[in-house]
Amino acid sequence: MSAAAPEPQTNQGKPVPRVDARLKVTGAARYAADEPVNNLAHGVLVTSDIARGEVKTVDLEQARGVPGVIGILSYGDVAEIAPPEFGNASYTSLGPLHEKKIWHDGQIMALVVANTLEAAQEAAFKVTAEYDAQTPTASLDSDGAEVIEAKGNTERIKEYPAVGDFAAAFAAAPVTFEAEFRTPTQHHNPIELFSTTAVWSGEELTIYEPSQNVYGFRSAVAKQLKMDASKVRVLSHYVGGGFGSKGPMTPRTAIVALAARKFGRPIRCVVTRQQGFTTASYRAATRQQVKMGADRDGKITAFSHEGWELCSRVDNYVVGGIETTTKMYGYGAVASKVSIVKLDRQTPGYMRSPPELPYVFALETAMDEMAEKLGMDPVEFRRVNDTMKEPIKGKPFSSRAVMPCYDAAAKAFGWSSRNPAPKSMRDGDWLIGMGCATAIYPTNVAASTARVTLHADGRVRVQTATHEIGTGVRTVASQMAAEELGTEVEKVEIEVGDTMLPPAPVSGGSNSTASVCSTVLMACNQIKAKLFEAVVKAEGNPLQGKAPDELTLENGVVLAGDGASLPLGDAFAAAGKASIEEYAEFTPNAVPKDAVKKLYDGKTSMAEEDKREKAMFAFGAEFVEVRINARTHEIRVPRIVGAFAAGRIMNTRTAHSQLMGGLIWGISSALHEETEVDERNARYVNRDLAEYLMPVNADIKSVEVIMLPEVDTDVNPAGVKGLGELGNVGTNAAIANAVYHATGIRVRELPIRLEKLLAVS
Template sequence: MNQAAPAPKENMGQPAPRIDARLKVTGQAGYSADLAAGNVAYAALATSTIAKGAIQALHLDRARAVPGVLDIVSIGDMDQIEKPKFGNTGASSIGPLHDKTVFHDGQIIALTIAESFEAAEEAAMLIETDYARESPSASFDSQGTMIEPAAGKSPMYKEDAKVGDFDSAYASAEVKVDQKYSTPTQHHNPIELFSTTAWWQGDQLTVHEPSQNVTGWKIELARQLKIDPANVRIISPYVGGAFGSKGPMTARTAIVAVAARRVGRPVRCVVSRMQAFGTQTYRAETRHRIRIGAGKDGHITAFAHEGWEVTSRPDPYVVGGASATARMYNYGSVLTHVSLVHADRNTPGYMRSPPETPYVYALENAMDEMAVALGMDPIEFRRINEPQKEPIGGKPFSSRSLLKCYEQAAGAFGWSRREARVGSMRDGDWLVGMGCATAIYPTAVAPCAARIRLTADGQVRVQCGSHEIGTGVRTVAGQTAAERLGVDLDKVSVEMGDSALPPAPVSGGSISTASVCSAVLKACDAVRQKLFAATVGEGGPLAGSGNAKLDMAGEKIVADDGKSAALSDVFKTMQIGAIEEYAEFAPRGSSPEALKKLYAGESEFHGGDQDKDSVKYAFGAEFVEVRINSYTREVRVPRMVGAFAAGRIMNTRTARSQLMGGMIWGIGQALHEATEIDQRHARYVNRDLQDYLVPVNADIKEVEVILVPEIDHQVNPAGVKGLGELGNVGTAAAVASAVYHATGKRIRDLPIRIEDLIA
């Protein structure tokens, strides 16, 4: 064991190396744009240069004259195709080639197809467009935006949480905080660019595209193309960076499929990084107002969280993180309200910890401000307001180890050495600040199916239409099967990322490990039952041991009385060479239509604050030290410590990796990332990795991840609470609190830059 592979504690699995690690580091893992397709034609997007208006004419003659150009798909060529549908599967309802309306900058206006990538790109750049221009609304303060309540606009955000009489409680509070916070637009910049490769074999359509939801895409693409879903196959074996960006399907997929049918050969479109800013989803820009009232003893009596979120004109994408912030602490009375601000922008979407990251940033900043107003240690303030039950519905938490997380993280971080007085800690020319914040993410699980095949020689094959997006689900699914069937992990193969496999929910919301492993467990148990019956039945190797408790280990059936039978002997008794079982898992509380929805590409989530019996969340505590140069105001983060409790940890190696990655991303959110918007023209300005800033190796020093043991029998059969989204929820707030502790400057608007600290 080592730091990268922590020794398992109670209720934790072994830190097995990723079963696809060698493939990835040797370049053998097949990513979508690398997968073979013979006689490929290449496609390039042409996109709008205005954010609002209409296309009057497209001039395509110069583009068609480029040598090697095969075809151009443009306005009107999608008339026989259904428009995209906005929802969990579809990124937006905007059908860019269905009509001439321009809804946002960077909207697709044509797709050029050619014998070479260079010819396709040249043709796309030669397309000339006549526009009827209108003045766009870029963001919150722009004229012409439309504001509406968010509650009820999304199944993920049904209502604004509230309880008690906030106004009276706040008016009578002895100590008050009333502040505003904001987070900017942030764009996905995965190393693997967005791409689509499509081809037809008769009426059969195959698509290679990086996806977090192959089953959902199969159904949605078939709907748009008006064909039988059985004739569509989406293949995405590996994904090189997703975190929400490859969850909902964009309009590009159907356009490329149409292009492939028109030219009668495979067509591959790899979107440029610059064009991805306008054709993919992104993190919505948010604003917040937090009001907290408390007594001088530190007990909160009133809490209000108002949020405003930018979305596109046609689509009501809701972030809705007030559901989590309303249930974080023992508030007394709660009032929340979320508003959507419709502007002339492309539709936002999921980005790692979608609701919690911006909303918890505001809450945890305000909690630190209240602790300062009370003259109280920030950890003690949170301890005083630790709830026995969640404050909205009074339901118990299925498990809540937040204070354990704070205790362990604070000890490892050395919080006791922190001097409370602002600006009192220095190291030469550097001001030193320490901050902390809570991380929270709802524990959810969804219906899932899996197929298990076990052969007489102990080989196991796991098949599930989930997705390896880098989180290690392929490995933990293999570990689950190996442990349950008593074989070594190196004898397990796992197939994922193909809509021809048993359906799985979208790989997002930290549900994959819980959902997939629960289905794998169910299929493995069906295999075990057949083996056990044959083992103790008439003619079996352990005949007459019907009352013995049986298990599987070391490729044997093992009885609790010490007797055992080789797996191969049991198969001989059964006179078969393999057992294959297909299992469908539906979590407790699922609707009667849950499995039907699964096959229809819809993910029915259960957990979080939606269940009747209890509220299910994973928690963490994050601590950050910042150093700020007293002359230049450069900000450095030399060390971070995070402690996280998330039920059963299936693999300590992959868990640590995910949480560490989330914390590093949190530094980027705090100090680097922001999509700059030209407010006059509603256009994104910094559309490349030269100007869109992200952390690099030199920015990251010491990152310590502590896995806190926790057992939760209520969440799902696997006991997994999910942690993929958890790691970056509190980091930015901890950084902001540390910056205040070092400088006395409270920066409430992300990102925190040098210019904010110089004034």
């Protein structure tokens, strides 16, 4: 095995190469905008130059005069479609062409359609507009911001997690800490641009679009177009990066579909990189306040976490990280609150580890600061406050390996060599800092369906409308089917990303592996039960009369407990079948009874934490070394170590990839990423890959991933916790803590850039 494909330990699957690897590296994998379509026309969006005001006029005449232009949709042309509905299936309720009011910069004002992309681009450039512009409100601290409570104004937060008398406990604590933390607006920037291709055949519509939620897309666009969802097909066989941005639909989809119907041509609209910053969602900026009290032995007695989150004027999206941070440690008394700050920006949305990445940054930095106040090692401070019951309702954790993760990562990192005094470690001009932080992510699972077929020759087909967003779900679902049906992964054919297949939940919240694999497991068990029942009743075979529940299927052979066996082909012959197909509906505990029906309607039903008997989270510990040049103040991260416990690991290769990618993104979150906003006009300044900073190869040195074996039978039938988002939680705090250790300067606002360290010497 290699570092990228670790040797499996207990409850860990083999590092099988991705089943679609060859297709991807040879360019044979078709992404949404690659699908061949006859007689294709091209659409280009026209977007606003202001962030707040009214559109007085839109001049389309010059654009219409460009040779090859087929038509233009703008204000007054979309009466046939309804505005979108804000929710999981659509990131905003704004129908941009339904009214001339401008709510945010880069709002869609028109769609130009032409025979060629070049003609559409030229025509879009020639569209001009006159505005009645108003002064916009750009950021959390700007005049004109409207602040409302999340509780009572959002479906997600019905109550703020709280227990005990925080004010009294904080006042009585001998050691206290309080500080403000800030995280910036960030954009997903997947390599695959956002796109929509709409094709009509009579009254039936086919949409090719990169999506993390094809059934949700189908339902949402059908409502907008006022048509039966059964007449809409959405295909998304591969997604070239989404990170949450391709989970909810944007208003673009229905506009392109309407244009295709009006102009009688299939239309493809690929959004530019710059327009992707304003016509899709992003990570909301936050301002947070943490208060913590502890006794002199290091036991936390009071904890408060309050957040203020950026949002649009038109919707109430909430990040809501307090739901996780208030359950992290054994705090004693707890208080929390979230406020939504409504500004002249488009609605934010889900971005990898949506609540945890910003909120855990504040908590884990505060933990480091409190440990220093107490004169304790940061790891020991967390050990003192470790708990096997979450503090709000006292539920036991189904499993919690926080400290085993710390022990493993600390040993691999060499934490014991750290001199705890700030600015005490140096190598020439380079100041050396070491920091750590906890990673946490809730174990989500959702209702799901799948169809599995086993043939007599051992071939297997798995069909489920889940989404290959790069995590390797095709591979792990194939592994589950191969393992349960006693065949090789190479004999498994899997179909995903199509609303003609049985529905699966949105690929978000790290639920896909747990949900899909649990469903495939169920279907495989149904197949085996049917086969075994038929075989034991068939005359003239070695398994006749055996108890069906004592039979197993391994390596293409049906086995009995006493050693009797029958090759799979002979078992099918005895059963009088050539194949067995089973459809399974997985409805996990703590989801509504009608969750599968809702799934067919495009609504994902995740297990509700309040209805679970236990608290369910995946955990990790991350250690980072930073080096800061005392002369230039540049920051480098030469090495990072993360140890994680996430239940059953289906494939150590794909899991390693996800966790390593998460750690690298954590470095990006800490040191690089920020969408800069011009305060004067509420417009994004750095909306391209040249100015939106992300780490490159030169920024990443040693990244070590440790996967601890963990068995958790409570979380779901597959025993999977999910780890796609776990790896990038806490990394930004670990880096901030390491920066302090190196320099003695606390940076509580991300990203950490050299201008914040100018006092270093």
